[in-house]
Amino acid sequence: MSVIDKVLPDQTELLRFITAGSVDDGKSTLIGRLLHDSKSIFEDQLSSITNTTRKRGMEGVDLSLLTDGLQAEREQGITIDVAYRYFATPRRKFIIADTPGHEQYTRNMVTGASTANLAVILIDARKGVLTQSRRHAYLASLVGIPHLVVAVNKMDLVDYDQSVFDAISKDFSAFAERLHLHHVDFIPMSALYGDMVVERGDRLDWYKGSTLMDLLENISISHDMNREDFRFPVQWVCRPHTQELHDFRGYMGRVESGSISVGDAITVLPSGLNSRIKDIVLYEGEVDTADAPQSITMTIEDHLDISRGDILVKTGDLPQVTKMFDAMLCWLSEQSLDPSRKYLIKHTTRMVKAVISGIDYRVDVNTMDHETVDTLKMNDIAYVNIRVQQPLTCDDYQRNRATGCFIVIDESSNNTVGAGMICIPANQSPA
Amino acid sequence: MSNRAFAHLDALESESIHIMREVAAECANPVLLFSGGKDSIVLLRLAEKAFRPCRFPFPLMHIDTEHNFPEVIQFRDHRAEELGERLIVRSMEDSIKKGRVVLRSETQSRNAFQSVTLLDAIEEFGFDACIGGARRDEEKARAKERIFSFRDEFGQWDPKNQRPELWDLYNTRTHPGENIRVFPISNWTELDVWEYIAREKLEVPSIYFAHEREVIRREAGLLPVSHLVQPQTDEQTEKMIVRFRTVGDMSCTCPVASDAASVEAIIAETAMTRITERGATRMDDQTSDASMELRKKEGYF
Numbered sequence: 001m002s003v004i005d006k007v008l009p010d011q012t013e014l015l016r017f018i019t020a021g022s023v024d025d026g027k028s029t030l031i032g033r034l035l036h037d038s039k040s041i042f043e044d045q046l047s048s049i050t051n052t053t054r055k056r057g058m059e060g061v062d063l064s065l066l067t068d069g070l071q072a073e074r075e076q077g078i079t080i081d082v083a084y085r086y087f088a089t090p091r092r093k094f095i096i097a098d099t100p101g102h103e104q105y106t107r108n109m110v111t112g113a114s115t116a117n118l119a120v121i122l123i124d125a126r127k128g129v130l131t132q133s134r135r136h137a138y139l140a141s142l143v144g145i146p147h148l149v150v151a152v153n154k155m156d157l158v159d160y161d162q163s164v165f166d167a168i169s170k171d172f173s174a175f176a177e178r179l180h181l182h183h184v185d186f187i188p189m190s191a192l193y194g195d196m197v198v199e200r201g202d203r204l205d206w207y208k209g210s211t212l213m214d215l216l217e218n219i220s221i222s223h224d225m226n227r228e229d230f231r232f233p234v235q236w237v238c239r240p241h242t243q244e245l246h247d248f249r250g251y252m253g254r255v256e257s258g259s260i261s262v263g264d265a266i267t268v269l270p271s272g273l274n275s276r277i278k279d280i281v282l283y284e285g286e287v288d289t290a291d292a293p294q295s296i297t298m299t300i301e302d303h304l305d306i307s308r309g310d311i312l313v314k315t316g317d318l319p320q321v322t323k324m325f326d327a328m329l330c331w332l333s334e335q336s337l338d339p340s341r342k343y344l345i346k347h348t349t350r351m352v353k354a355v356i357s358g359i360d361y362r363v364d365v366n367t368m369d370h371e372t373v374d375t376l377k378m379n380d381i382a383y384v385n386i387r388v389q390q391p392l393t394c395d396d397y398q399r400n401r402a403t404g405c406f407i408v409i410d411e412s413s414n415n416t417v418g419a420g421m422i423c424i425p426a427n428q429s430p431a
Numbered sequence: 432m433s434n435r436a437f438a439h440l441d442a443l444e445s446e447s448i449h450i451m452r453e454v455a456a457e458c459a460n461p462v463l464l465f466s467g468g469k470d471s472i473v474l475l476r477l478a479e480k481a482f483r484p485c486r487f488p489f490p491l492m493h494i495d496t497e498h499n500f501p502e503v504i505q506f507r508d509h510r511a512e513e514l515g516e517r518l519i520v521r522s523m524e525d526s527i528k529k530g531r532v533v534l535r536s537e538t539q540s541r542n543a544f545q546s547v548t549l550l551d552a553i554e555e556f557g558f559d560a561c562i563g564g565a566r567r568d569e570e571k572a573r574a575k576e577r578i579f580s581f582r583d584e585f586g587q588w589d590p591k592n593q594r595p596e597l598w599d600l601y602n603t604r605t606h607p608g609e610n611i612r613v614f615p616i617s618n619w620t621e622l623d624v625w626e627y628i629a630r631e632k633l634e635v636p637s638i639y640f641a642h643e644r645e646v647i648r649r650e651a652g653l654l655p656v657s658h659l660v661q662p663q664t665d666e667q668t669e670k671m672i673v674r675f676r677t678v679g680d681m682s683c684t685c686p687v688a689s690d691a692a693s694v695e696a697i698i699a700e701t702a703m704t705r706i707t708e709r710g711a712t713r714m715d716d717q718t719s720d721a722s723m724e725l726r727k728k729e730g731y732f
Contacts, residue, residue: 014439083574084567086620093439095618107595114597235452238485245484252481254449283480294441295448295481308456332595346600349456407600414604416594 012088015221018097018112018145020136021122026153030122030191031085031098037198038087038213082112091217106139106365106379107332110419113143114405117221120149120212125158125188129171131366137172138365141179142328142381142421144398146224148176148184149215156190160203178368180398187212225292226400230258230266231319232312233348233403238297250281250297251306253349256402258314259291260298265315268306269393274315275302309350311393311403319395319403326423328363328397329356329376329384333410333417337376343417347392347406354408358385376418383423397421440627444477447615449599450578451481451562454613455488457603458560461613465491465518467499467507468678469635470564473616473624475514476631489562490517494549497524498659498680506636521552550586553610560603560611568620578617584608621676622701629694641674641692652685 021027085096097112099105113119119140123133133150140148150172158164165188176184187196188207195201198213210218238250260266264277280287281297290296298312306312313319331337337356345354361370362382376382397404398421408418454461463478465471478487491511495504511518526532526548534544553561567574577593579601594602605611616624628635645656645668653673654660659682662668673686674697691697 012439014442083571084618085574086568086618088620088622093620093623111595111597115599235449236456236482238482240484240486242484248484250484252452254445283483293445295445295452344604346602349453401598405598405600407597407602409602409604414602414606416597416602419595419597 012091012093013221014093014095015118015216015219016095016097016116017118017120017216018099018109018116019120019122020099020109020140021120021132021153025122025124026191027098027122030120030151030153030189030197031096033191033194033197034096034213035085035087037194038089082108089213089217094216106135106381107330107419109136109139110143110330110332113140113145114419116143116145117224118147118149118216118219119145120151122151122153123168123172125152125154125164125168128168129175133172134175134368135365137176137179137181138363138368141181142330144180144401144421146182146221147219148181149212150184150186151191151212152186152188153191155188155195155204156193160188160190160195162188162206165207185209185215187215226257226402227292228258229317229319229395229400230260230264230312230314231256231395231400231403232260232298233350234306234308234310234312235349237307248299249303250299251312252295252297254295255290255292256348257292257400258317259289260314261289266300266312267315267318268304269311269313269319270321270391271305271310272321273302273304275300275304277301309348311348313393319393319400320424321391321393323389323391324385324387325392325394326360326383326385327406327420328423329382329408329418329420331376331378331380331382331418333415334378335410335413335417336378337418339375342411344409344411345386345388345392345406345420346409347394348403350390350392351409352392353389355387356384356408357387360384384420386420394422394424396424440623440630443616443619443623444480444627446599446618447477448481450601450613450615451478453601453603454560454562455482457601458611460556460558461489461560461562462492462519462556462558463487463489463562464564465493465507465511466564466678467493467503467510467636468564469624469628469639470566470616472510472633472635473619473627474562474564475510476627476633477615479514487514487516490519492519492521492552492561494545494552495520495522495524496545496680497522498682500636500638500675500678500681502638503636503678506634510634519552519556521548521555523548526551546586553586558610559605560613562613562615564616565612565614566619566621566624567614567617576614576617578614579603580612580614581605582610582612586610622698625694625698625701629698635694636678638675638678638686639697641672641690641696643670644673644686645669646671646673646686653688654683654685655681657681 019027019031083098085098087094097116099108099112121133121136123129152165152168169186187209188204189196191197195204196211198211200211232253232255234251235253238252240248260277262277262280266277267274278299278301280290339356342353342355345352359373360383362373362380364371365381395403404422406420407416410417463474482488493507523532523544532544532547565573567576577596581594582588603611646653647656647662647666647668656668671688672690674689674691675684675686677684689700691700
C-alpha cells in the first residue's frame with residue numbers, strides 16, 4: 001500500500017455540516033479540537049495562535065482562535081458571517097459551515113444549513129436546553145437537514161455527571177418531537193479537553209455511544225438526496241455549429257435528483273412536450289446512465305424548443321407546474337418586505353417576477369408560536385403565499401431540496417433578500 | 432446503482448461545472464483568469480468539461496506582473512493555444528508606463544499592484560464577471576468569501592456586506608460598472624487540486640516539481656535567485672533541490688525544499704505537510720495577520 005492509499009482511499013465521500021451555538025457554548029473550541037485532533041492544523045497556524053494566546057496574557061493554545069476570521073471580527077471579538085473550514089480523515093472529506101449563533105444571525109444559520117448533510121447543535125451542560133438551542137433545532141428542521149447531533153459540551157464543568165446529560169437529552173427530545181427531524185444523536189463531551197470529540201478520553205466511561213468523529217465518518221449520507229424523482233433544470237444549451245456537429249443541440253445541466261438513462265421517456269416543463277433521451281454526453285465520452293449530482297450534457301430524439309429555465313423530468317413522474325404556491329420564507333435583508341412590491345425569484349435556473357401576496361403567519365423561532373404580521377423584518381420566518389409571472393416547476397421542499405428552494409432578489413438593489421422553501425400539501429401533489 | 436457513494440472529487444467537480452455554466456448563462460461578459468498556476472489549470476479542465484463540444488463562452492485573461500517565472504509564461508501560452516481559446520494578456524508594465532502604478536524600486540514585489548492592472552482591464556473590456564481559481568482553504572480572509580463575490584464599482588470587497596449565498600442558487604445580478612468575482616473551486620483544498628491534476632493527467636509548469644535551484648535563505652523562507660533577487664552583502668547563495676507550491680511574483684514566491692518529482696509524490700507530500708500553502712511560500716502574506724484581507728478590500732483577487 002502506498003502512502004497515498006493510506007491517506008485517501010478511492011471513494012472518499014464528502015460530508016458538509018454546520019455547527020450551531022454561540023461562542024460561549026465552546027463552538028470555536030470544538031471546531032479547533034476537531035481540526036487539531038484530526039491533525040488538520042498546520043504548524044504555521046498553530047504557532048500564530050500560540051503567539052496570539054500569549055499576547056492576550058493566557059497560557060497554552062486557545063484553539064478557538066483558529067476559527068477567528070477577519071481583522072474586523074478580531075477587533076470586535078465577534079463572528080460576523082459564515083466561514084467555511086475544510087478537513088479530511090481517511091474516510092471522508094469534511095466541509096464545515098461555521099455559523100454564529102446569536103439571535104440576530106438566523107439568516108447566517110439558514111445560509112450555512114442550506115447545503116448541509118448534518119448539524120451539530122452545541123448545548124452548554126451547565127445551562128441545558130436554552131431558547132437558542134430550540135431555535136437552532138427548529139431551523140435545522142426547517143431547512144431539512146437530515147441528521148442532527150446534539151453535543152452536550154462542557155461536561156468537565158459538571159463533573160462528567162451522567163444525570164446532567166440524561167436530563168438534557170430528555171428535555172431536547174421532548175421538544176424535538178414537535179419538529180420534522182429524521183435522526184437525532186446525543187453526545188456528552190468536553191471540547192476543551194477533547195473528550196468524545198475525536199478521542200474518547202477516560203472521563204466519560206458511562207457513555208457507550210460514538211464519538212463525534214465516529215459519527216461524522218460513518219453516518220450514512222447516500223440517501224440524503226432525493227434518489228427517486230429525476231429533475232434536470234437546463235442551465236445552458238450547447239450548439240457548436242461546427243461542420244461535424246452541425247445539428248448538435250446539447251442540453252447542459254446537473255441532475256438535481258434521481259437518475260436518467262438513454263432511451264428514457266422525458267417531459268419538458270413547463271411546456272409539457274414529450275421526447276426521449278438520445279445521448280448522455282460527458283467530456284470523457286458517452287454513458288448510458290447518469291445520476292444526481294452529476295453535471296452532464298444530454299441530447300433528445302426530437303427537435304423541441306428547449307431553453308435555460310426549462311426542467312426535464314421523466315414522463316409519469318411530474319412535479320407541480322404552477323403560478324401560485326405557498327412557502328416558508330426567511331427574510332434576509334435589513335430592508336423589510338414590502339408586500340406591494342414586485343421582487344425577482346430565482347428557482348432552479350429560472351428567474352421570474354413575483355409578488356408575496358399574503359403572509360399567513362410568522363413563526364416565533366423561540367416558541368414555535370404563530371403570529372399575525374403584515375411585513376417581514378430581517379431574520380423573520382413566515383408562511384407566505386406567492387404569485388409569479390411565469391409558471392415554476394416545483395416540488396415540496398421537504399421532498400426535494402433542489403426543486404423546492406428559491407431565493408428572492410430585490411430588483412433595485414440586486415441584493416438577495418429572502419430564502420424560500422416551497423410547501424405543497426400532500427393532497428395537491430400531482431403524483 | 433443509485434445508492435453508490437459519490438466520491439468527493441466527483442462531487443467537487445460537478446459543483447464547479449455547475450457554477451461555470453451559471454456564469455456563462457447569466458453574465459453578459461465573463462472572463463476566466465488564467466495565470467498558468469495549478470488552480471487555474473484545474474479551472475481550464477473544468478471549463479472543458481462544462482462547455483465542450485462548444486467553445487468556451489468567455490476569453491482567458493492573464494494579468495502579467497512581468498515578474499513571472501518564464502517557465503510559467505511559456506506554459507500559459509502553450510496551454511491557451513492547445514485549447515484554441517482566446518488569451519488576453521494585460522501587463523503591469525503598461526500600468527507603470529501610464530503612471531497608474533508607481534513602484535519604489537524595480538525589484539519590489541508586484542503582487543499587491545496587480546489589482547490596478549486587473550481593474551483597468553475589467554474596465555477596458557467591460558467584464559461583468561471574472562472567474563478565478565481562489566480557494567477558501569488558502570487563507571482566513573478567503574474562508575468567508577462567497578462563491579459569487581460581489582465587488583462595487585471600485586472593485587472593492589466589503590466583507591461585512593456580502594450577499595447571502597444559499598443552496599446553489601447564485602445571484603449574479605450587477606449594476607453597470609460593478610462586477611462579480613466567481614470562484615468555482617472555492618470548496619477545493621490544495622490536496623484536492625493535486626489529486627484532480629493526477630486523476631485528469633493535467634500538465635503543470637515544471638517549477639512545481641523538484642529541481643535544483645540557486646536560493647538565498649532569508650527570514651523564514653528560501654528565495655530563488657534571479658535578476659530580481661540578488662544576495663545582499665552578508666548573504667550566501669546555495670544550490671538546493673526545491674519546488675514551488677504556488678507560482679507568483681518571482682521576487683516574493685518562495686520554493687520549499689522538496690524532492691517530489693512527480694504529481695504522485697507531490698500528493699503524498701501535500702497530504703503529510705505541516706505548513707499551509709501560503710504560509711510557506713508567500714512573503715507578502717506574512718507581513719501582517721490581515722494582509723490578504725486588506726489586499727482583497729483593495730480589489731485584489
